[in-house]
Amino acid sequence: MESLIVILVYAVVAAIAYGTRDRSVDSTTVSLCLTCVNAMITRGTSGEKRVACTYGGALRPVTFTVCECTGYCSNRNASKLVKIEGFVRDEGEVYAEVSIS
Numbered sequence: 001m002e003s004l005i006v007i008l009v010y011a012v013v014a015a016i017a018y019g020t021r022d023r024s025v026d027s028t029t030v031s032l033c034l035t036c037v038n039a040m041i042t043r044g045t046s047g048e049k050r051v052a053c054t055y056g057g058a059l060r061p062v063t064f065t066v067c068e069c070t071g072y073c074s075n076r077n078a079s080k081l082v083k084i085e086g087f088v089r090d091e092g093e094v095y096a097e098v099s100i101s
Contacts, residue, residue, distance in 0.1 A: 031062070
């Protein structure tokens with residue numbers, strides 16, 4: 001009896017989630033490249049888009065809708081410069097005074 005109640009509650013929650021989901025963006029037509037930091041996207045005035053991937057240093061045109069990519073890196077998680085402090089020798093130790101006779 002308890003398992004029937006759990007299944008019923010799960011079905012109601014799933015139905016509500018399905019009914020309230022955002023249908024404005026269709027995942028089959030939106031490329032993953034549009035939110036990737038490695039993508040170079042060129043947009044034209046009449047709505048056309050050209051996408052190229054720069055992952056690995058090469059510029060490769062992408063001519064299909066991408067739904068999964070191993071080189072994907074979100075724009076939100078773009079790498080930041082890191083400043084490492086320390087590990088610097090004192091200048092007195094690096095350069096010794098030399099006299100030429």
